[in-house]
Structures are given as C-alpha cells and as structure tokens.
Amino acid sequence: MSLLEVKGVNAHYGPFQALFQMDLKVEEGGTIAVIGANGAGKSTLLKVISGVMPCSAGEVLFDGAAVHGLPGHERVARGISLVPEGRRIFPSLSVHENLLVGGWVKRPGPWSPDKVYELFPLLVKRREQRAGTLSGGEQQALAIGRGLMSNPRLLLLDEASLGLAPIVVRSLYKAMPTIVQEGTTLLVVEQDIGQAVSVADRVYCLLEGRVVLSGSPAELTREQISAAYFGVRRR
C-alpha cells in the first residue's frame, strides 16, 4: 500500500481551476520531488494534501484511509506535516517555544528539540531568541524543525529554498538524508529543478495543474524535464 495516494483531484480558487485530475503516488521512505514553473499547481497540491485547502473532486488517501474530508489539524495527528511556503513560524515565540508547539499533537517518534538542534546547529545559539528576529535561512530551518516535531510520516516542504542564498539552501538540503533516515518520507516542492532532482528518488513535473512527466531522476533526461517544465512539445 502506498503511503499517500492522490486520485483524480481537482482544486479551485473561486472560478479558477488549479488542479486537473491530479494523480500521484508516494511510497513510504525516500524523497519525492514535485517540480514545475510558477503557477503549475505545486503549492495547491500540498495545500490539498495537508488540508489547508479542500479539493473539489477526487480523493486523498493516506496509509489507505481517506483523509480529504478531515480538517488540517487532524491530518497532523495522522502524520502529515506541512512546512508552508513563506515559513510562517510564530514570530513572538522563542525558537525553542516554536519547536515545543510543533509537538502539539504528541505523536510518538524520534524527534525532540535536542534532535532538531543537532540537525540544524545554527538554531542552537538562537534558542531563546524571538523567532521573528531570525534570518530567512534560520527561519526556514526552524520551520522544518517545527514540522518534524510532530514526528510526521510524510513531511511536505513547500519551496524551502525560496529567497535564500545558495549556500544556505545547500546546508538545508544537507539535512534531508537524516530526515529520511529517521523514517519520514519527504515530498519536496521546488521551482529550482537542480536542487530538488539531486535529492529525489522520484520526480513529478507539473504543468498547468496536470502531471506531465514522472519517473526516477536516472530515467529522465535533462531535455525531457525542461520540456515538461516549460511545456514545450517535442516534435
């Protein structure tokens, strides 16, 4: 059984349809990258999976059970955690308090504040500092740490590299293998193809709300990916 199965999902923002009959499967373990240009529907897909946004048709199965009718906070308790675009940490809480609140649902598992500090040592000296005063990279690390605190089986990462310096992005991506080793499956959404493909075991490419290409990075050629990304038809 797949960990996550998205079946025939449509999603709308008012009259605008963002996802068309989306199908996607995520097996437990490893890293899946969803790539696509701006507006391809990547963030919408994560919002539908995490329950931030309802789908207008289709179903979302998590560990075989339908979750598309559940509110977002119950999906966290089941083991789906979203690290949202723009990080959305709690600015008036300290770094440490952000992590403690991240463990709200008390799902058992390997993650604790100490373990997060081990994964992102840059947070250690910021521990008692108000999270709103952190740099963008530190906030992103904190947002990922907060997401891990619920010990998710599936961690959804939305545009983790957005607005960050390449060196910061590389250090964040260096943490990904550890997260996977601890038993969390990663679903990473990126506009930056190179970064995402380098860590992924499987890649989905979205274009205008549809999956146009999928496969393992080894099978896919650069040409195939850029054609799918930009929507250029090969003759």
Add this chain to the structure above:
Amino acid sequence: MTWVNLVIQGILLGGLYALFASGLSLIFGVMRLVNLAHGDLSNVAAFLALLVVDGLGWNPFLSLVIVLPVMFGIGYLLQRYVLNRTLERGPMPPLLVTFGLAVVIQNLLLEAFSADSQGLDAGHIEDTAITISSRLAVGWLPLLTMGVAVAVIGGLQLFLARTQWGRGFRATSDNQRAAQLVGINNKRLYGFAMALALVTAGIAGVFIGIRTTFTPDAGSLRLIFAYEAVIIGGLGSLWGTLAGGIVLGVAQTLGSRVDPGFGVLAGHLVFLAILALRPQGLFAKQVDE
C-alpha cells in the same frame, strides 16, 4: 492624608477593574474578538451567586465553587457553538452578535430577577479595615480583591508563558493558520480561551456584587470601564491591563473627591487623554511582522 487615602482606594478599585478586564484582554489577544457581552456575562455570575447564596445559604465567596465551573461551561459552549461561527468574516459579525447577546442577557435577568438592586452579603469582611493611622484605613475587601486580581493576572501570565496550552494560545494569536499546521484545533482552543475569560469575569462579577449593589443592566457600564482599562494599559499585555485598571480607578476616586458626580467622567477624561497622547497604551506589546 486624605489624598493618600484616596489614591490607595483608587488603586484598590483599579484591582477590581483589572480583574474584570483581564478576560477581555485575553480573548482579544488570542482571537481578536471584541466581546460586547463581557460585562453582562460577569453580571450573570453575580446573579448566579445570588441564587446559590439564597438557595443554599452559603457565603458568596463559597458560591464561587459552583459559579465558576458554570461560567467555564457557558464560555466554552458559547464560543464553540455561537461565536466561532462569527469569526473569519471580519470584525463586524462578532460585534453584532455579542451586542445582541448583551441585550438578551439583560432582558433575561430583568425577567427573572426584576429591576430591583441586589446585593451579596459576605458578612464581616465587608466593614472591617486595617487602620494605619487615625485618618488612613484600608478595607479588607478591597485589599482581598486586589490580591485576587494580582493572583489571577499573575496566574494567567504564568499559564501563557510556561504551559503548552499557553504556548498554543500565543502561537494561535501570532498566526492562526500556522497554528493549524502544527495540529492545533483552533476552534477548541478558542472555546477554552473564552471559558477561562468567563471564569475571570465570574470572579470579578461576584466581587463587584459583594462590594456594591447590582441590577440586571449593570453590565454595560462595567464593560466600558473594562475596555478603558485594557486600552489604557495597552492591548495584549495583562500587566498593562492591571496598570490601566489602576490608572482608571485612581482617576475615578480622585474625580469623585472633586465632585461626587465627577468620578466616572474623570475616568473617561483620563482615558481620552491617553488615547490622544499614547494611543498604543502604556504597556503595549510590540508587534512585529
């Protein structure tokens, strides 16, 4: 000496206002809800205490063990089944609904208890005082009220700072959508916040009932005092609310000294002056983002 006496009385009166306003401050902080029925709900607590005192012959202080759990329940149910439905659609629906609720409560109380003034008799404590000098005495009841106010506000502050639920309150106040991402059921949390707020309002209502007489329509004036205390102190700061209550209490007592009819007006004037000179209040929590 008269002035010292007045200032002390004013400070102690401020404790009562702060006790009353802390719940208002809490729910505004957590869910940005302006509850116009807060005064009338605290008045409900006073009438509930009256029922317990009359029915069981208990002391009004003891009646709190029944009144406060009832207020907790009312707060939770009111938030879960009524007020939660008004949130997320801008500031207007909660204002209208709580305003309507205030009118309903006043009329129900009027129907049930008539328009007569009521009082809660706590016995000896009401007329005993510590005599400091021949011209300076501090009543036990105002002193007790102040102590309870400081304890309640200190307790709320500790709860918010140290407990996981407290952190959840602050996280939800920071960003309600992000709070759902960590698994916080914000509707349930709001219910809990309102329940706590009405417990504090209940304590204040009973203490006011012991201190003075109350009528079914007493809630609206109290609401104004509570809001003035919150605004003077600065939104979102509980210790600020205590300071605001004290500023208001002192202004009112000193005003009454000038002319018995001038007390309430003096409070309003100080409030307006602070709005004009320091609209964020004396101890406003700084807001970033």
